[in-house]
Amino acid sequence: MAVPSFLARERIVARPGFNRWLIPPAALAVHLCIGQAYATSVYKTALVEHFDSSLTSIGIIFSIAIVMLGLSAAVFGTWVDKNGPRAAMFTSAVFWVSGFLVGSLGIYTEQLWLLYFGYGVLGGIGLGIGYISPVSTLIKWFPDRPGLATGMAIMGFGGGALIASPLSRQLMNFYDPGYDGTAGTVPSGNSVALLFLTLAVVYLVFMMFGAFIIRVPAADWRPDGFDPASVKSKSLVTTENVSANNAIKTPQFWLLWTVLFCNVTAGIGILEQAAPMIQDFFRENGGSAVAAATAAGFVGLLSLFNMGGRFVWSSTSDYIGRKPIYMVYLGVGIVLYVILATLGSTATWIFVITAAIIISFYGGGFATVPAYLRDLFGTYQVGAIHGRLLTAWAAAGVAGPLIVNGVLDSRGTPGELVAGDYRPALFIMVGLLAVGFIANLLIKPVAEKWWEPKTTDAPTAAAAPERSTVR
Amino acid sequence: MSTPASTQNQQPTHTPVGLIAFAWALVGVPLAYGLYNTVKAASALFGG
CATH class of the missing domain: 1.20.1250.20 (MFS general substrate transporter like domains)
Known part of the structure; x- marks a missing residue:
């Protein structure tokens, strides 16, 4: 078209x-x-x-x-x-x-x-x-x-x-x-x-x-002082290119799909339920120690960590690598979810800090994934590959709320729930993060048979660009 | 996929600093407004 x-x-x-x-x-x-x-x-x-x-x-x-x-x-x-x-x-x-x-x-x-x-x-x-x-x-x-x-x-x-x-x-x-x-x-x-x-x-x-x-x-443009060979020296990072149609035939794509799905599902579990969750965690004798305005403040804090995590963690991945940063999102995420499920109701500060870091990992997972795709499949059709990977988001958007709401519906009535009612859902999230952690561990460089021929970018040099006013 | 051309045989250009500053301000000011309001809302969490 x-x-x-x-x-x-x-x-x-x-x-x-x-x-x-x-x-x-x-x-x-x-x-x-x-x-x-x-x-x-x-x-x-x-x-x-x-x-x-x-x-x-x-x-x-x-x-x-x-x-x-x-x-x-x-x-x-x-x-x-x-x-x-x-x-x-x-x-x-x-x-x-x-x-x-x-x-x-x-x-x-x-x-x-x-x-x-x-x-x-x-x-x-x-x-x-x-x-x-x-x-x-x-x-x-x-x-x-x-x-x-x-x-x-x-x-x-x-x-x-x-x-x-x-x-x-x-x-x-x-x-x-x-x-x-x-x-x-x-x-x-x-x-x-x-x-x-x-x-x-x-x-x-x-x-x-x-x-x-x-x-x-x-x-042929490169940033000043940038040597593409320095990128190649990092593990899992390729200078080759894989098309979108071939990318979805590789195990790496589906392993990363699983990683994103698990990370997003776990994060949505908290995001969807944030305001009532903090009130339910500190409910005693029918009433909550956390006021509605404070719960709204908690939602605001999560939004800040969601946004900040996208920038901070994704930028950090440039230094420590994409696979290690996802090991942090998923591995530390498991520990944090266990803390939330077992100790989250003992003190407000434990609940708030734990949830905020989990949500920063949720945001970080979204922001780091395009760079992970670029490392694995090159830049040739990374936008198209990213688009296909986002079906994991759509699936998680359905699965996350289903898990949390399904568990809570089976445990009681909204407004009467307590911390213990959330535990089954939180431990399901722990299991999901463990699956994602293993999937991330299994990611290896893409096999040579999927690489595009070296002539892929040949038309580049031949095309004559028209001019525009602002360049 | 049509790909961008080489920079060979092209006249160099200069991006006006004012344009860069304007572009960053255009996205930065609303973001600062959103951040301010969110921090204000989040402060209820620590206000007792």
């Missing part, structure tokens, strides 16, 4: 002297916008009242979006790699913004199916394409620090929710003065519809800015 010439990869090849530090903000401009997906809880109650529906019916909107994220990243990954980041960011913006516009119409006309289709399906496609769009470009611009580069972008996905939550509250308060953001007040449905319209405009501007400043490096 061809793209208009102004979006074509050939139009955005950077000339010598281009400053690569313009690329991370371009990537962040997209990820900060699509990260809004994690802030849907802000207007969830408003939608339940507006549609006279249930939490489950409204929660499905987010589930559809995450499933579409995984599917679209897998399906369009090759297209993204072929047509380049500008076409991908542009397309992502169109889908993401259309999702808000159609969703807004659905809220205004009280047609829930339009909200499912708009935010869930259209928005979800925008999420998937947008999530993978800058990743391979960043890896190519920062061959010396791929973990730092992908950490910066994927940190933005965590940061998007930090921005969207307070911004949404303030905007809904502006459109519905009866809502002041405190417990007990619920914004009107029309204020949510207007919020969607406003976000659509803001996100369109930001994402288009990212799309139009993004550039790809020329094939």
Whole structure:
């Protein structure tokens, strides 16, 4: 599928002297916008009242979006790699913004199916394409620090929710003065519809800015002082390339899929349940020692560690290697989950610190995986391979809540649960992390038979790029 | 996959520092706003 010439990869090849530090903000401009997906809880109650529906019916909107994220990243990954980041960011913006516009119409006309289709399906496609769009470009611009580069972008996905939550509250308060953001007040449905319209405009501007400043490096470009041979000297790191179609035939891909699935499922187990979990852990005689406002503070703290972990751990992986850092995420994660299950209810500080580090590993796992893929499969179609790997996220998004909610449903009623009721779910997570730890240990370099012929990048030198104004 | 061309025979360019600063500010200011609000919310955890 061809793209208009102004979006074509050939139009955005950077000339010598281009400053690569313009690329991370371009990537962040997209990820900060699509990260809004994690802030849907802000207007969830408003939608339940507006549609006279249930939490489950409204929660499905987010589930559809995450499933579409995984599917679209897998399906369009090759297209993204072929047509380049500008076409991908542009397309992502169109889908993401259309999702808000159609969703807004659905809220205004009280047609829930339009909200499912708009935010869930259209928005979800925008999420998937947008999530993978800058990743391979960043890896190519920062061959010396791929973990730092992908950490910066994927940190933005965590940061998007930090921005969207307070911004949404303030905007809904502006459109519905009866809502002041405190417990007990619920914004009107029309204020949510207007919020969607406003976000659509803001996100369109930001994402288009990212799309139009993004550039790809020329094939023979290298950072000053960077020697590709130094990369090859590290274990598990290849200078060869593997296509996306071949990558999914390798055991390395599926082992890494398992690693990501286990790490994400374990993290979601806490994230999904964070606010009630801290209250339940410190429940005595029917009441909790932790107030609702404190529980909300705990959720905020987890968001900070989720975002910070993406940058800090992924950057650290550039120094200690991708396989060792996942041994930390999964191995130390096992110890932390055991501490949480056995000692978590003895003191608030133990619970908070343990959960915060676990969530930082959850974020770190997301941010480090593109660099791990690059180490194993090269840069040739790393975006497409990353897209296919994200099906693990979609699967974990279903499995994590199912495990936790399934266990809790069998143990009692929400509002009456105590720490002991969480233990079976936490020990299931320990088992999952152990599976992921073993899968990571089994990852070896990709066999030579899957390597692309050396001529893969030959067209690179032949193509004559057109000029653009900002390089 | 069409791949980027070589830098040979191309005129060097210079990326304006102002553009880089503007781009970072455009993403940095909203991020700082989000961080401030989240830290404020998280502070309830330590406020007793």
